[in-house]
Structure formats: structure tokens, C-alpha cells
Amino acid sequence: MLQRLRLVSGLVLLTFVATHLLNHSLGLVSLEAANAGRVWFVAFWRHPLGTTLLYGSWLTHFTLVLWALYQRRHLRIPRWEILRLTLGLLIPSLLLQHIFGTRVQHETWGVEDDYTRQVLFYWVLNPSVGVEQVALLSIVWLHGCLGLYYWLRVKRWRRWTLPGLRLVGPLVPILALLGFADMGQEIGALAADPLWIAQGAMAVSPEVAATIDRLKNGAYGLYVGSVLAVFGARRVRTILQQRKGVVCLDYPNGRQVLITPGTTVLEASRGAGIPHASLCGGRGRCSTCRTRVGAGSETLPEPSADEARVLRRLGTAPNVRLACQLRPTADLAVFPLLPPTSALPAGLFGPSAAAGTEQEIAVLFADLRAFTRFAEHRLPYDVVFVLNQYFTAMGGAIERTGGRVDKFIGDGIMALFGLESGSVQGCRDALAGALEMARALEQLNQTLRHELKEPLRMGIGIHAGQVIVGEMGHGRARALTAIGDAVNTASRLESLTKEYASQLVVSDEVASQAGVDLSSFPSYEIEIRGRVRPLSIRVIANARDLEPALAVLTRVPTTSGQLPSESQADRR
Numbered sequence: 001m002l003q004r005l006r007l008v009s010g011l012v013l014l015t016f017v018a019t020h021l022l023n024h025s026l027g028l029v030s031l032e033a034a035n036a037g038r039v040w041f042v043a044f045w046r047h048p049l050g051t052t053l054l055y056g057s058w059l060t061h062f063t064l065v066l067w068a069l070y071q072r073r074h075l076r077i078p079r080w081e082i083l084r085l086t087l088g089l090l091i092p093s094l095l096l097q098h099i100f101g102t103r104v105q106h107e108t109w110g111v112e113d114d115y116t117r118q119v120l121f122y123w124v125l126n127p128s129v130g131v132e133q134v135a136l137l138s139i140v141w142l143h144g145c146l147g148l149y150y151w152l153r154v155k156r157w158r159r160w161t162l163p164g165l166r167l168v169g170p171l172v173p174i175l176a177l178l179g180f181a182d183m184g185q186e187i188g189a190l191a192a193d194p195l196w197i198a199q200g201a202m203a204v205s206p207e208v209a210a211t212i213d214r215l216k217n218g219a220y221g222l223y224v225g226s227v228l229a230v231f232g233a234r235r236v237r238t239i240l241q242q243r244k245g246v247v248c249l250d251y252p253n254g255r256q257v258l259i260t261p262g263t264t265v266l267e268a269s270r271g272a273g274i275p276h277a278s279l280c281g282g283r284g285r286c287s288t289c290r291t292r293v294g295a296g297s298e299t300l301p302e303p304s305a306d307e308a309r310v311l312r313r314l315g316t317a318p319n320v321r322l323a324c325q326l327r328p329t330a331d332l333a334v335f336p337l338l339p340p341t342s343a344l345p346a347g348l349f350g351p352s353a354a355a356g357t358e359q360e361i362a363v364l365f366a367d368l369r370a371f372t373r374f375a376e377h378r379l380p381y382d383v384v385f386v387l388n389q390y391f392t393a394m395g396g397a398i399e400r401t402g403g404r405v406d407k408f409i410g411d412g413i414m415a416l417f418g419l420e421s422g423s424v425q426g427c428r429d430a431l432a433g434a435l436e437m438a439r440a441l442e443q444l445n446q447t448l449r450h451e452l453k454e455p456l457r458m459g460i461g462i463h464a465g466q467v468i469v470g471e472m473g474h475g476r477a478r479a480l481t482a483i484g485d486a487v488n489t490a491s492r493l494e495s496l497t498k499e500y501a502s503q504l505v506v507s508d509e510v511a512s513q514a515g516v517d518l519s520s521f522p523s524y525e526i527e528i529r530g531r532v533r534p535l536s537i538r539v540i541a542n543a544r545d546l547e548p549a550l551a552v553l554t555r556v557p558t559t560s561g562q563l564p565s566e567s568q569a570d571r572r
């Protein structure tokens, strides 16, 4: 809830800043245009509703930042977080000048704070304060864009939003600065007349100016005091906790890290310089920091509601916890489960699959039936030959229907559908993929009929849902893959094909997203570990039986394996 509040309040503030800067950029047209645009700007942001929204968001955001600062046990955090935090803490100290020079003067003493007066003040009368305000503009914008970037980078809309952010990010402040400079030139020319400048400068009396200064200094004091109070409270907490003793964490490489109670395992790893995957930055959303707890697990505190929800979705063992949420109170042995290489992008706005995205896709698992028995009675060469024939046929079927082979595991296959086209098309493609795989298997059995005592049989499971897609692994074994609840469920559905003696088990979720009517196939409800409600599935004896149901989809390949309406290249 707090994270959401911080995000929403940050987005409101960023919207305010964006509209403010766009208003500045109207100065490129003329001073008059900027003043005309400002009428609309203040009509919204100085309306009681806009005012509540703006100042409520500012107060919320600032309080939550201080709270997050207090919550941290140390400040050994990734560089991007340090940059964002520093910029964020600089903002209020620079912003107060701006607020008192505009809104406070206007509301209290009725001073007209239009562009004519503001630009005269910042460009002609007090250029050093003007430079400060330019710095403020850059800092606020950079802070906001960083926040937006690190929020978007784990979202599936990253593909289309990040290029936009890359363009708009530098463009908006540049246009605003150019607009400000243009207005400065215009006002500079007017200010050549001493009478005009005297009228502009005398907008407030010296007494009022002195009162404003006093109020401003009071606000500065309040701000600095609240930040110092947070650091003071952190220090007091550390001293109190140190009195209670320290907790020792044992890592797999034999390293031991001493922490004060209340520190999270992720903070402990970061503090000790031990690489630890944390795609969402420790917000309890990505699960990549998950850690198995060995000795001492009996002392684990109960997971919070949020952590419990994520762990339930993963279906993990009770001794697996999220390192970013777990605050050990006694000595523990910890084993981070995912490779730490799931790291941040190399460049600030550079694309990186390593960063991972939350995405809704369809996941297909397939497995050869009784292949171990088959392999026991064949020469290794034969086994490899048959398996490669099978993988080639199935890989081709998956790719022809728009899927991506994620990996071959023994005689099993995992494939992802909808990585680029989205979940709805992914579900359609996955069903079409199952049909195409069944056709390909029939063809392969026909080709190998003299080699095989009995035809190859396979089981396929398909489910759709939210997963994290990203590059995972190490060295040359690093590849794009998906992790998450939907992956585990698809694998479970594939294993159910043995129980139901069928070729395909597909969740109702897939059928409904694909818009395909599978009501003619038997339906069951099954329990899946980690799911609150049972999962409805359809059991299909032979995936070829899907043909009539999928005939409504234009992208189902024909029996020749070609797509009727568009080529594979077009579809990609």
C-alpha cells in the first residue's frame, strides 16, 4: 500500500512538473503565449481540487521517502538508488525558493506571479537564483524520470513506454530551458527601460519581502530538521538494537555477516558486498531475491501478508523466504536461490533483457511418454538420433505457430507464446502450437515407423498468466527464460496428461483468453499448490481434436504447416 501511494503521488508530481515545463517551453513562441498557457496551468493546479492533489501528493511523497529512509538499515544501496535519493533530498531545499516566489506571494499578498515578473526576477534581477532554478528543474525532472524508469523496467509495457521516455525525457527540459531563455531575451530588451524594470521589481514591498524571507527560512529549518530527525532516529535505533546483540548470517561460500536485528537479508547481502538478485529493488514484487533458510529456520518470523502472498503464488517450501522482506531475529544459514546476475541494465536507458519484465504470456510444456523405457533398450546413438528428430519436429511446430522454444529438458520441452504479441494472441498461438505438434508427431511416427517398436507419444500442458521474463543463468548458459506461477502450473498440467491418459491438458484461462470454445471437452477442477481457488482445466485426448475449435482462428497453420494468411516473417 505504501509503495503504491508513493508511486501514485510521484506520478501526480511528475505530471505537475511536466505541464509546468511544457508551459515554459511556450516561451519559444513568445512571452505572451507562455502567459496565455499559464492561465490554463493555474486554472487546474490552483483550483481547490488541483491544489489538494498537488500538495497532498507532495506531502505524501515526502513523508514516505523519509519513512523509507528510516526503514533502511544502511545506505549501501545500488548507485541508481543513491542518485535518486540524493536528487530527491535536494529538491525541497531548492523548491522552497520557487514556491515562496510564486504561490505563497500570490495567495498571501495577491502578487501577480506571471512569466513577465518571474523571468524579470530570475533572468535580469537575480541571475544566480535563476541558475539555482535551472538546477532545480533538471534535478526534479531527472529524479522523476529515474523513478518512472525503474518502475517501468519490470513492466511488460516497457517495450513501448521506455522508447517514449527516452525521447520525452531529455526533450521536455531542453524545450523548457530554451523557452525560458527566449523569454529572458524578450524581458532583457524591455528591462532596458529603467521605469519598466522599477515597476516590475516593486511588485512586493521591502517589508513583505522580509516576511517572505523569514517564512522561507522557517520552512528550510523545518525541512532540514525533519531529515536530520530521521537520521537521528536511525542512529538511536541502531544503538538500541546493538544492545540487544547481533545476528549472524551464514552464506553458502562460508562468509558470515553480522547484522543488527531488524536488518533484512537483502540489506545484509548488499552491506557485505555479496551479490544478490533483486530485480524489483527490494520491493517484494519480483521474488528473485528468494532465499532458502537452513539452520535456524525455526526462529523465522512469520511472513508479512505481502510476502506470504508472493510465496503462496510460488508454492515454495516453508523455509524459502524473500530476502528483501525477511528480518532475522536469530542466527541463520541463508542460501540465495537465483543467480545474482539478474542485474540492472548496463546503461541508464539501455534495453536489457537482464532487467526482466513482468509479462502475461502462455506457457507450454511437452514431454515424451515412456521415453526412459524406450532409451533403456536402444543404443545411445539411436536414442540421440530419435530425440533430435523429435526436437526438430516439435521445435519447428512451435516456431511455425509463433512460439519460442525456451529450453529442452531431458526429453521435455518448455515453450513461451505471446512474448511479443501479448497474452491473447499467445494463448491462441499456444493452442495452435499444440495442434501443430500433434500433427508433427504423427508425421514423425510415420517417418520412423521402421525404427520404432511403438509410436512416440507425448503429453502437453498449457497455462497462461503473469511471469517474469528475463535473461537468467550464468556465462554461456545464460538465456532468456520465464519464471513464475504460470510456468509451474503449465508444468503441472503437462504431468496431469499421464493421469488423464490424454495428450493435452489446457487451463480454461487459456481457452477464454484465446476466445476458443472448448466446452465439448471434459472439464475438471484441480487443486494447485499456492492457489486459493481450484483451477478449471479441459482434457483433450488428442490435440488434433482441436482442429474444429481452432478453425475460427485465421493464424492456425494448415496441415502443410503454412500459415494461411501471413508468413512467419510477417508475424514476427
Ligand code: FES
Pocket: 277, 278, 279, 280, 281, 282, 283, 284, 285, 286, 287, 288, 289, 290, 322, 323, 324, 325
Ligand atoms: S527483491 Fe524483488 S522480491 Fe525481493
